[in-house]
Amino acid sequence: RVLPLALALLAAAFTVAATPTGFIAVAPFLVSLRPLVRLVRQHIAVSGRAAVLGPILGAGLLVLVVCFADQTLAGVLEASRIRTEIGPNLSWFQEPMRYEELFSNLPDGALARRFPVLLLLLCLGTTGVVLLRRGRIPGAGLGPSRRLIGTAGISLVLLALTPTKWTHHFGAFASIGAALAALTALATSSSVLRSARNRWWFLSGLLVILAMSSTGPNAPWYVSQYGVPWYDKPPSIHGIQASTLLIVGAALAGLIAVIEGLRHEPGEPPPAAPEPQRRNGRRRALLIGSAPLAVFCGLLVLAEVGAMAKAIVKQRHGYSMGAANFAEITGHSCNLTDAVLVEADRRTGALRPLRATLLADIPLQRGFETNRSPLDQALPTSPPSESNGTADNQGTGSRGDRIPKQGTDGDNPVEKPPTGLGGAEIPIWSSFSPDSPGTGILRSTWYALPAAASQGSAPVVVSVAGRLSPTTPLVAEFARRTERGFNVVDHLQINGRATADGPGWRDYRLGLAGRAAAGADAVRLVATDADVTDDGWLAFSAPRVPVLSSLTDLVAPTPPVFLDWPVGFVHPCVRPFAIRNGIAEIPQYRLLPDKMLANDSKSWSSADAGGPIGWLQILATQQEVPTYLKENWDTDWGKLMVIQPRVPDAEPPVLQTGTAVRMGWWSPGPLRSGGQTAEISQLGR
Incomplete structure (x- = not known):
């Protein structure tokens, strides 16, 4: 009985260490704290403290071995300090910014991101109301139902502790959301919601969140949106907004719910049917209850896959993310690098x-x-005339x-x-x-x-x-x-x-x-x-x-390249410039993203943030080379910069390397960031 707990702690510890979003892995332990404590006490009473707590602590702390396998305590603390100073480092009370982005007209507020979050909130509210009103959800265990609902709610709170507020962090709710959707299907089945009025109200709510989701663009992130329909506007059919059609459907479903409420007075539940009929009826009720969720989610998935398939066909002579992925699976592909053409002169x-x-x-x-x-x-500019204080309007x-x-x-x-x-x-x-x-x-x-x-x-x-x-x-x-x-x-x-x-x-x-x-x-x-x-x-x-010539022939795979964020995701054949023994290799080229992401890219690499732009501006100049995206000549894919050293024949530094053994809390001194002056830390003395 303790083995599942140890495995869960092991998974949660590695999840928290991997990403700030991993905080939600703590939620199941918080909602299950009481039965877990009771379980541990029972085993301690039988086997003793060491036999029970030892494996549990070992599973939870094993992640420290991996974390400090190639870095010291001082290095981890210094890295955390630098990231905090450079940012983004937003507080928990700024969590509404994430939801503001979710309802923006940018890829952060795209249809495919907005709908799952709103569906999660709808399922959370529906299951919570049914559980509070009926005391349990028939067909599901009371304890697991409570813990699942509590895990989803607490996870939304824990998400506020992350220092960045991007909407793609909601992807961490995929497993929780799927389980909650299954529980919602049980909660809205006819065996639980016996009133047709309530089931129509749920359908109306589902259509409302679909309408709200459809007010955003169908915009995948970065270069994934090339060729995708409605990437820059909300989906529409023959000039009619999809959100308008869905909100009309929601209004009709709400009207039917009102009519059902007026037609049927609340009364006693129907008499219990024989066991075989009850079992068959429960299956039928579950099928009917899960139909709205399954149908709308399935249609949305098919629509998204169809949009990417259309992009592949539309961009068959140019670039699309789907075609690049298929090319990588079936052979060799340098992704976006193959589709960018360079005008050298x-x-x-x-x-x-x-x-x-x-x-x-x-x-x-x-x-x-x-x-x-x-x-x-x-x-x-001509200076003002001293005589009358106005510019001379007659002279050259x-x-x-x-x-x-x-x-x-x-x-x-x-x-x-x-x-x-x-x-x-x-x-x-x-x-x-x-x-x-x-x-x-x-x-x-x-x-x-x-x-x-x-x-x-x-x-x-x-x-x-x-x-x-x-x-x-x-x-x-x-x-x-x-x-x-x-x-x-x-x-x-x-x-x-x-x-x-x-x-x-x-x-x-x-x-x-x-x-x-x-x-x-x-x-x-x-x-x-x-x-x-x-x-x-x-x-x-x-x-x-x-x-024109191919960018692949120019920058892949030998020359060192300065890859701005997030360019490295779509240029797998390009070699980033190396840093050996604290000495950076001067890159020959620099790849930048499109204009929308350029500002974010420059922020992390700027001199104030301690990025490579600081020393690159001193050592070299940059000149843009005209580039073109194949068959989409005016599309802003990014930029290619040629880096020209100010002293082309500079001699490389002569290094003296050695090995020294230090304690894990030793530090040579803090790094400088954000224009702050360096001070000797207590750990370095």
Whole structure:
């Protein structure tokens, strides 16, 4: 009888040590404390304290052998202190933040995360009410029922003790929730809830939580959402929100419950049936009671699996998480690394200019300057006149600096054009003028389109700075060459998703697959600047079709790479930079996640958090390399940065290594974090 207790303690101890969410493993012991104490006392009375408590303590403390197998007490305490200072380290009273995230429109509040939590709460409330009202749940033992309900309730309280408040922590309730759902099926069967009214009320509540869940997007986390339907919005059917249909169903079920309550007066329970009929009726009642839970949960699982299957089909020429997993099972896959393409040099994608003879095909340029960067043309802000305290509106530079100051225009300030843009191969044009409105019109020459663009294996890319608006439009015209000149077959306005926000330089990528432009063999740009406001200027480059190579060939498996969180999950073939004897290997590349996760990624690796960015900024510079997700050219998968050491030929340090035996509480001194000064700890003296 003590062996199950020892095994349970062993599992709980390792669970608590593995993750903060493991605190919920303590819940079964708390709700079973009274019978467990009675059990231990009975065995102590027979076998003695040592024979009973020894194995129990050994099972519970065995985890310490694993924890301190390769680290000391001082190391564990120091690591805990650093994690507490860097954070996130939220208190128990901030637990409502987790539920706020659960009802957000982000992946943390996705349908697949929201429904299980709400279902757990519904089952917990239903079984609790039935148990309190009837004293027990027929078909289930009284003790196990109480302990299961208590375990679920206490686990929700223990979850508040975790220092982070992510919604994926609710996944720890999978086993508890499954058992509680089975108990709820018993509690709502017709043999327990004899009133049809109550069963209809339960169905109405189930539809309500489905409706609440359906108000969130069907958004798997990170790159798993590529190709998934409704990843950015709540599910809908022919324009009708699924939540609306479900709430109507809940209202109808509630109306039926009210009608049932009015039709049948409460009375005595029906007489007991013979034993065989009672047994068959109990099976039938259980089947009916579990039907709503089983049907809706099963449909939701099928819908989620179907959504991932649709993503595999939709992204069959690109990337999907499901296809990458199948590729790993059936062979070898580098996951997302295989689907990312790299443009090593922008100039290799330069297009060949075509000669034109007709007036409509000849380039036109008025108000735009060639190969003049707006940053080079910008003048310092004119100081106010000392005589009247106002700016001189007549002299040169009267419009001041029309480029926002560094740090005032978001994450993408106006800087010099990226490497490879400007010059004869890929010229740039700019309507920026420091002392005039800078209006104008430009019609570029025709450029030959390579087969890669027409076949959809590479996009047409235009780099833009400034503001695109109805008064500063930029249009790409696609045409076929004929004996009479160029026959325009399609117009694509440059707008929509870009690689960065304005007003700095960013790329707009035009995929031609499935468009009329796929049949073209020439392209040109037509721009107009009719905006006379200070920020109404436009700069852009000639179109290019990048020459692409696989990211796998570049970064896997030899070069050391700095993998930001959570990039390492989807780049299994990439080798992280090594740290040996306290010396870090300088990485050659850095992989960052998409914009949504970039801020979280930078926080843990920042200099203030003691991360590698601190020493990397001192030793090297970083330059972004254009990258593309296969067949999804404008999707933000992340970034690839080339790390260039400031001293390329620096000699490696000469190390003197040795071995010393120390006590487990010895420490050479605390690590610095969060800008705090180092102090000698008591353990290190």
